[in-house]
Amino acid sequence: MKPLSRFFFSVGAPSLLVLVFCLIGPAEVAAQPFCSAPNLVDVTFAAGTRWRFCWEMRQREGLVINRAFYTARGTPEREVLFRASVAQVHVPYHPGSPRFRDLTISTSGLGAGALNLSVPECSPGTLLDPKVCRQIRDRGFAWKFSGLFQKGQEVIVWSSSQLGQYNYITEWIFMDDGTVVPRIGFTGRLQITGTDDGFEPFGQRINPEADPTPVFGVSHFHHVYWRFDTDIGGSSDNAIDNISTSQYFGPPPSPVSACLNFGECTTNSRFRFTNETFDGLFAPFTFWHVFNKGITNADGRNIGYEIVPEGNQHWDGMTDTDEPWSLADLYITTFNGCELLATDNEPPFIPAECAGAATNVLDMTAEGDNVDGADLVLWYVGHFQHVPRDEEEPNMLIEYQGVRLQPRSWRHINTLQP
């Protein structure tokens, strides 16, 4: 064989093959990431499961999550969230005013107020950006049975936004078992105090009782609106059920009880939402189940996620007048790229091309589009009441409001099981 042809067969052809491989890849290679480092977070845990997502700091919404994919043991990588963000923080004070809307008319936004973080604040962890910290940490038990156990891990990205005297810690926690916990920590300093005796029903005294002039820390709510563009296994063919819990009375009896006494038996019922609408925590132990109607696990059940309220209770704002959008705890809409904020959804708070979009989350449900097999966006409202304590001087001890998104039938068994 001539040297040139030998060179080709020995060097060129294999290299060419590798080049072609890299360009087209085998079918099993995961999709290329949608973002680059440092905005890409790609973590494979000790359990062998994996989260891959992008983050971005946006002026209004602050730390936003894009394209979050989860790989459980024994399952292919599948999308969970196309986009997840804080869509408003509504802070009405108990005396009636002020009534802040922190992402829009009252401040410059969570992103504009995001602080540069120091290395000690993010320790142990990595500053992906001066304003964003990523930490991978142990989360205690994933499960335990008798002497068997598995310890769990989670990856968290978080930022700190100084809005007036308040400091909001925006957290996105992704656990190795597939659970996602978005939450906001409230800290900083009390924003509003009052010295008029008339504040007494609306706050708590924070200066010494012996002082002639009272100083009241004024009570208020933080209603956090999260926007979850849940693309469970993809953007199409998603649906959502309400799962309610109620007393059950026989007949017929349960397999083990007559169910004739109050408090003896309990059932869960499912209600399928068919059109854009809203729902609330009007009954105890309500939660929701969003799933893909076309993809099932090995047991034949649709893959999905539960939305589980944590430490949340229903509360109405000025629903009859200025705040009609404050009447619900979950809004269900179909995807619309211009529907980004729960209130004041109009330029300059959203892009100029979006002029004319529905201006609040309640109005976004007005068209009543089909949501039973569609591309869904869920708006969850977490309500946190702040009644000031002495312990909040001079700096407020942090308290959190969040929600739990956890897999339901994502796999036919435990997501961590080898």
Next chain:
Amino acid sequence: MDNQRNVDKFLRLPYRGISLLLALLAMGVLASPVMAQRPLDPLTPREIELAKSVLLGDRRANQYLGGNSRYHFVNIERHEEDKSVAGTAERRADVVLYNYTKDETVSAVVRVGTSPRVDAMQIIRDRSPGLSPEEVEEAKQLALADPGVQMKLTAAGISEIANGSLIITYLFAQASDKADACSTHRCVLLYFNTREVALLSVVVDLSARRVHVE
């Protein structure tokens, strides 16, 4: 014959090495996540500057701003494309500019890829965007230079501003009362704190460049 085989074997080794090296190089270059900009990457400094120049060079924007408007770029960030075209559309920027001369806002969508141009532009008169870091800093400097603020800080024992003893936070201060200048002007509410206590609050009117101690 044996010698030829040995020679062949000897020659194959470097060929294999070169082959492996080329293959590794190809994989490394193609696998690099930084090589090509990805659709969800934030705007680069170049794209941000391009967005500004494209907007300022736009005929409508030019006509609106005129020759002597006092304006400020409040925010420029990546425009999020509709899901149906995400990842394939030309990159665009959401641009927000505040016109101090008229106390109005320009909100625009600008292409920053291969065909730069303004895709959408709105003039907004009844809603103001939040403050940029530069505007907040300007408000702080105006406040610190105000004799009324200085008197209050001195009375509180703050003699040296630069030593880090002062922590200043802020809120956007657009008033709803039409009689208040801050209902139409661009105003900032500043809170002055020490490490131990909140001291005072100050309203800075950036449009009129006035300071009011509360």
